[in-house]
Amino acid sequence: MDTRILCLGALYRGASSGYEIRKQFEEGPFSHFQDAGFGSIYPALRKLTEDGLVTCTEHAQNNRPDKKIYALTSEGVAALKTAIEADPPEDKVRSDFMFVLFFADILDPDQAAMLIDRRIDFHRAVLDGMRQCDTRLQPVGRRFVKGMGEAIHQACLDYLEAHRADFIGELSDQTGRRDPASDDLMPFDLEASTADRAAE
Amino acid sequence: MDTRILCLGALYRGASSGYEIRKQFEEGPFSHFQDAGFGSIYPALRKLTEDGLVTCTEHAQNNRPDKKIYALTSEGVAALKTAIEADPPEDKVRSDFMFVLFFADILDPDQAAMLIDRRIDFHRAVLDGMRQCDTRLQPVGRRFVKGMGEAIHQACLDYLEAHRADFIGELSDQTGRRDPASDDLMPFDLEASTADRAAE
DNA sequence: AGGGACATGTAATTAGTTACATGATTGT
DNA sequence: ACAATCATGTAACTAATTACATGTCCCT
Numbered sequence: 001m002d003t004r005i006l007c008l009g010a011l012y013r014g015a016s017s018g019y020e021i022r023k024q025f026e027e028g029p030f031s032h033f034q035d036a037g038f039g040s041i042y043p044a045l046r047k048l049t050e051d052g053l054v055t056c057t058e059h060a061q062n063n064r065p066d067k068k069i070y071a072l073t074s075e076g077v078a079a080l081k082t083a084i085e086a087d088p089p090e091d092k093v094r095s096d097f098m099f100v101l102f103f104a105d106i107l108d109p110d111q112a113a114m115l116i117d118r119r120i121d122f123h124r125a126v127l128d129g130m131r132q133c134d135t136r137l138q139p140v141g142r143r144f145v146k147g148m149g150e151a152i153h154q155a156c157l158d159y160l161e162a163h164r165a166d167f168i169g170e171l172s173d174q175t176g177r178r179d180p181a182s183d184d185l186m187p188f189d190l191e192a193s194t195a196d197r198a199a200e
Numbered sequence: 201m202d203t204r205i206l207c208l209g210a211l212y213r214g215a216s217s218g219y220e221i222r223k224q225f226e227e228g229p230f231s232h233f234q235d236a237g238f239g240s241i242y243p244a245l246r247k248l249t250e251d252g253l254v255t256c257t258e259h260a261q262n263n264r265p266d267k268k269i270y271a272l273t274s275e276g277v278a279a280l281k282t283a284i285e286a287d288p289p290e291d292k293v294r295s296d297f298m299f300v301l302f303f304a305d306i307l308d309p310d311q312a313a314m315l316i317d318r319r320i321d322f323h324r325a326v327l328d329g330m331r332q333c334d335t336r337l338q339p340v341g342r343r344f345v346k347g348m349g350e351a352i353h354q355a356c357l358d359y360l361e362a363h364r365a366d367f368i369g370e371l372s373d374q375t376g377r378r379d380p381a382s383d384d385l386m387p388f389d390l391e392a393s394t395a396d397r398a399a400e
Numbered sequence: 401a402g403g404g405a406c407a408t409g410t411a412a413t414t415a416g417t418t419a420c421a422t423g424a425t426t427g428t
Numbered sequence: 429a430c431a432a433t434c435a436t437g438t439a440a441c442t443a444a445t446t447a448c449a450t451g452t453c454c455c456t
Contacts, residue, residue, distance in 0.1 A: 001296045002415075009303060019435055029302070033295035040416060042437055064424065065435045077306075084303050085311065088296035095233035096201045096288035098348065102229070103209060103284050104341030106277075111285065140370045141304030148298065148359050155355030159348050170340045202443080219407055240444060242409055264452060265407050 001083070003040040004048055006030070008072065008080040011054060015071035018042050029142070032126075032149045033091075045070055053079050109171040116164050123157040201283070203240040204248055206230070208272065208280040211254060215271035218242050229342070232326075232349045245270055253279050309371040316364050323357040 010021045010030065018041050025036040036044075045068075048054040053076035058066040072080070097119060104112050130150050135143050210221045210230065218241050225236040236244075245268075248254040253276035258266040272280070297319060304312050330350050335343050 033298040084300045091295040095291040098233040098345045100284045102341045102345045105339045139305045141302045144367050145298045145302045151355045151359040155351045159351040
């Protein structure tokens with residue numbers, strides 16, 4: 001989903017400015033599963049205007065740049081519809097948190113603990129924010145997606161709280177006496193490449 | 201985390217070729233939370249070699265391009281350690297699935313149902329793959345991350361199974377009689393921009 | 401005979417991020 | 429006085445994806 005379609009989605013919720021659209025991705029309802037910054041939103045809006053998918057109305061403001069309110073045209077709604085009817089590509093997750101913890105054995109246990117604690121706080125904060133928001137009167141899709149987001153963050157929170165102590169305990173136990181050569185010889189769901197070569 | 205560090209991480213698990221590294225990201229243990237394709241791995245390996253973080257040994261093969269086995273140097277291990285000690289940026293999730301379902305009210309209910317069914321199958325398949333893999337003898341970090349991944353996929357699966365019927369039911373009920381103007385006037389956790397402007 | 405796995409790499413394209421540029425208003 | 433919020437936009441840079449280029453082996 002490129003930024004143009006994301007903007008159409010944001011505008012489907014009501015006409016707004018580029019600045020307001022960004023907020024929807026930064027702190028608003030889309031922030032949990034999409035990204036878009038000024039640098040991609042403004043060019044996208046320009047293009048959408050050129051293509052007739054949105055209209056732009058300038059609202060003069062005292063001593064500020066004109067506020068440009070964008071609104072979907074019927075072609076814009078149609079384009080959004082077409083885009084969401086195509087079958088979506090797989091989700092992409094880029095979690096440096098997991099990557100770092102994957103290699104926890106070369107990490108200071110205290111640092112690992114701090115990382116997890118911060119993560120727990122993060123999930124609590126997100127859940128808090130989501131739950132404060134009453135979506136009962138909103139469209140089904142919106143509620144469904146919100147519920148799924150909550151379920152995921154709750155699962156992460158539960159997992160981290162349940163396993164934090166054991167994990168840090170194990171890390172502390174092995175500190176300084178891990179044999180790097182014994183490390184992870186058997187990949188997840190692949191043959192053991194290192195072992196194979198050793199057998200050559 | 202750029203591809204260079206990702207490669208160091210892959211190589212920490214044992215010396216291997218670019219082709220094998222990619223498999224770790226495509227189907228292997230990293231596939232659930234990181235991405236890297238040929239187009240970024242090969243240039244990364246070249247740069248790592250130039251910088252002395254990995255060594256490259258060519259293994260001639262009959263009628264195939266030489267297989268180049270890369271291995272971490274001690275500087276490479278140090279660089280990996282430094283990288284994972286830095287505090288990681290926030291996770292990034294790009295879920296077109298959620299974006300599409302957010303706008304489910306302009307979608308054909310059958311299509312929404314199909315999307316969810318496929319998603320359910322996807323989570324089942326991932327969980328299946330993860331559970332087949334015995335990580336009991338592997339480093340703590342590896343097991344921790346695997347457990348967390350399982351917890352997330354299980355939560356998604358549970359949520360989708362629990363809410364599928366109600367969701368599709370609600371979508372079907374409202375088909376053809378939704379008022380687009382009533383749509384989602386109150387943003388998630390933002391003031392109602394449309395309402396504000398109406399009050400001007 | 402055709403497709404997929406093995407195996408490496410480059411070039412062109414696409415897309416996104418970051419920094420810059422400008423400037424008033426409001427709150428601490 | 430300083431930071432944050434409001435408000436728009438461009439330019440430079442970074443990074444990743446996609447397509448291309450090459451060729452064998454093995455299975456159906």
